[in-house]
Amino acid sequence: MSSIQVATVSGGQVAVDTSKLEKLSASFRGELLTSADPGYDQARTIWNAMIDRRPALIAKCTGVADVMAAVNFARENELLTAVRSGGHNIAGNAICNDGMVIDLSQMRSVRVEPENHLAHAGPGATLGDVDHETQAFGMATPLGINSTTGVAGLTLGGGFGWLSRKYGLTVDNLSAADVVTADGQFIRANEWEHPDLLWATQGGGGNFGVVTRFEFKLYEIGTQIYSGLVVFSLDEATSVLKKYREYGPNLGDDTSVWTVLRKAPPLPFLPVSVHGQNILVLACFHVGDATEGEKAIEPVRGFGTVLGEHLGVQPYTAWQTAFDPLLTPGARNYWKSHNFSELADGVIDSAVDYASRLPSDECEIFIGQLGGEVAGKMPEETAYPHRDANYVMNVHGRWQKPSNDEKCVAWARQLYKDAAPFATGGVYVNFLTEDETERVQAAYGPNYRRLRKIKETYDPDNFFRLNQNISPGK
Numbered sequence: 001m002s003s004i005q006v007a008t009v010s011g012g013q014v015a016v017d018t019s020k021l022e023k024l025s026a027s028f029r030g031e032l033l034t035s036a037d038p039g040y041d042q043a044r045t046i047w048n049a050m051i052d053r054r055p056a057l058i059a060k061c062t063g064v065a066d067v068m069a070a071v072n073f074a075r076e077n078e079l080l081t082a083v084r085s086g087g088h089n090i091a092g093n094a095i096c097n098d099g100m101v102i103d104l105s106q107m108r109s110v111r112v113e114p115e116n117h118l119a120h121a122g123p124g125a126t127l128g129d130v131d132h133e134t135q136a137f138g139m140a141t142p143l144g145i146n147s148t149t150g151v152a153g154l155t156l157g158g159g160f161g162w163l164s165r166k167y168g169l170t171v172d173n174l175s176a177a178d179v180v181t182a183d184g185q186f187i188r189a190n191e192w193e194h195p196d197l198l199w200a201t202q203g204g205g206g207n208f209g210v211v212t213r214f215e216f217k218l219y220e221i222g223t224q225i226y227s228g229l230v231v232f233s234l235d236e237a238t239s240v241l242k243k244y245r246e247y248g249p250n251l252g253d254d255t256s257v258w259t260v261l262r263k264a265p266p267l268p269f270l271p272v273s274v275h276g277q278n279i280l281v282l283a284c285f286h287v288g289d290a291t292e293g294e295k296a297i298e299p300v301r302g303f304g305t306v307l308g309e310h311l312g313v314q315p316y317t318a319w320q321t322a323f324d325p326l327l328t329p330g331a332r333n334y335w336k337s338h339n340f341s342e343l344a345d346g347v348i349d350s351a352v353d354y355a356s357r358l359p360s361d362e363c364e365i366f367i368g369q370l371g372g373e374v375a376g377k378m379p380e381e382t383a384y385p386h387r388d389a390n391y392v393m394n395v396h397g398r399w400q401k402p403s404n405d406e407k408c409v410a411w412a413r414q415l416y417k418d419a420a421p422f423a424t425g426g427v428y429v430n431f432l433t434e435d436e437t438e439r440v441q442a443a444y445g446p447n448y449r450r451l452r453k454i455k456e457t458y459d460p461d462n463f464f465r466l467n468q469n470i471s472p473g474k
C-alpha cells in the first residue's frame with residue numbers, strides 16, 4: 001500500500017496511507033492535492049513571492065462539511081496544519097512545508113441582507129468580492145485598501161481602510177462568525193452564543209478555529225465618493241508632512257488622508273518628467289457629501305507645490321481598487337511596521353530620509369491615518385487592542401529579483417529601527433513578517449492573557465499553531 005509523508009505537530013513525519021486519503025476524498029467535495037497533481041503549484045503560491053513552501057497535502061474546501069472533514073482528518077493524524085484564505089499574509093503562515101493546508105479560497109460567496117444592513121462573507125472572499133455585493137445596495141463595511149486581500153485574514157487581525165475613521169475597524173463591525181474548532185465542532189459565535197469566541201476573532205488571528213462565515217454590519221454610503229491623490233516632490237516632503245501633521249487631527253471622521261512616499265508610477269495625471277522621481281503622495285478620501293469632502297480636502301492642495309493631482313467624485317469600487325496595480329501578487333516583499341500616536345519630527349525625518357534612498361522602484365513607506373471611530377473604543381473591547389495608533393506606518397519593502405533581497409530587507413529594518421523611539425510599541429498583527437515572533441505579544445498587547453485563556457477553551461492542544469500564535473494557558 002502506498003502512502004505520503006506528512007509533517008506532524010510534534011515535529012516529526014507520519015506516513016499517511018493512500019487508503020486514508022481515499023476515505024477522506026470520499027467525504028470531500030473539493031480537491032485534495034499532492035505534489036503529483038496539476039494545480040498543486042498554483043495552490044501553494046501566495047501573494048508574497050518570498051514564501052516558497054511545499055505542503056504534502058492541500059485540501060481545497062468547497063463548504064463547511066469539507067472544512068470539518070479536513071480538520072478531523074488533520075487532527076486524527078496529528079498533521080501540522082495551515083489555514084489559507086486570501087493568501088495575502090506577509091508572514092506566509094497560509095502555507096507550510098510538508099504539512100497539510102486547509103485552503104478556503106474557493107468559499108468566496110457573499111450574501112447581503114439589505115433590510116438588516118448585514119453581509120455574510122465566505123472565508124475565501126476577497127475585499128473586492130465583498131465590495132461588489134454590498135455596493136449593489138449602495139452599502140459597505142470598513143475593509144482594507146487592496147481589493148485582492150482576503151477578508152478572512154484581514155478581519156481576524158483587525159482590518160482597517162478608508163472607512164475606518166468613520167465606522168471603525170472591520171472587527172468593530174463583525175457581528176457574528178461561524179467557526180469550526182479543533183475538535184471538528186461547528187460553533188456559531190455572536191453576542192449571545194460563545195461571545196468570548198466572537199471577541200477573540202475580533203483581532204486574535206486564526207488561533208481559535210477555522211472561520212467559515214463572517215457577518216458584517218453595513219452602512220449606506222452610496223456608490224460615489226470624493227477621493228483622490230495629491231502629489232508633491234520629496235524635496236518638499238518635510239514641510240508638507242509638518243503641515244499634514246497639524247491638519248490631520250482636526251479632520252472630521254468622514255475624511256481620511258494617508259501618506260505614501262515612493263517613486264512616482266507613470267500615472268496619467270502626472271507630467272512625464274515626474275515619473276520615476278521620489279514623491280510624497282497624500283491619498284484623500286471622504287465618505288458622505290462630496291461638496292463637504294472637497295472643502296475638507298482643499299487645504300491639502302496648499303501644503304506645497306503640487307506636481308499633479310487627481311481629485312474628484314468617483315465610484316467607491318474604483319477607489320477601492322486604485323492601489324491594486326502597485327500591489328500585484330508575485331513580487332518579493334518584506335515589511336516592517338510601527339504604530340504611532342502622533343507624527344513626531346523623528347518619524348518625519350526618518351521617513352523622508354529613507355524615501356530619498358529607496359533600494360528598489362517598488363519600495364514605499366505607507367502611513368495610514370486612523371483615529372476617529374477606531375479610537376472610540378477601549379483596548380479590551382475587542383481582541384485588537386491598538387486604539388491609540390492614530391498612524392500606522394508600513395515600511396513596505398518590495399522588489400522583484402532575489403539578488404536584491406539583502407539590500408531591500410536591510411533598508412526596511414534600518415528605517416524601522418530609526419523610527420522605533422517614536423512608536424507606541426504596539427504593532428498590527430497583520431503586518432508582522434515571519435521573523436518577528438518576538439513581537440507577537442506586543443501585537444496582542446494587554447489582551448494577550450485573556451486570549452490565552454480562550455485559546456485553552458477552544459484549542460487546548462494548539463492545533464491551530466501556524467499563525468501569530470497564542471499559546472493556550474489558564
Ligand SMILES: Cc1cc2nc3c(=O)[nH]c(=O)nc-3n(C[C@H](O)[C@H](O)[C@H](O)COP(=O)(O)OP(=O)(O)OC[C@H]3O[C@@H](n4cnc5c(N)ncnc54)[C@H](O)[C@@H]3O)c2cc1C
Pocket residue numbers: 047083084085086087088089090092093094095104123143144145146149150151152153154155156157158159160161205206207209210211212327430431466467468
Ligand atoms: C497588498 C496588501 C495590502 C494590505 N492592505 C491592508 C489594509 O489596507 N488594511 C489591513 O487591515 N490589512 C491590510 N493588509 C494585511 C492583511 O490584512 C493581511 O495580510 C491578512 O492576513 C490577509 O488575509 P488573507 O485571508 O488574504 O491571508 P491568508 O494568508 O490566507 O491568511 C492569513 C492567516 O490568517 C489565518 N486565517 C486565514 N483565514 C482563516 C480562516 N478562515 N479561519 C481561521 N484563520 C484564518 C491563518 O492563520 C492564516 O495564516 C494588506 C496585505 C497586503 C498583502
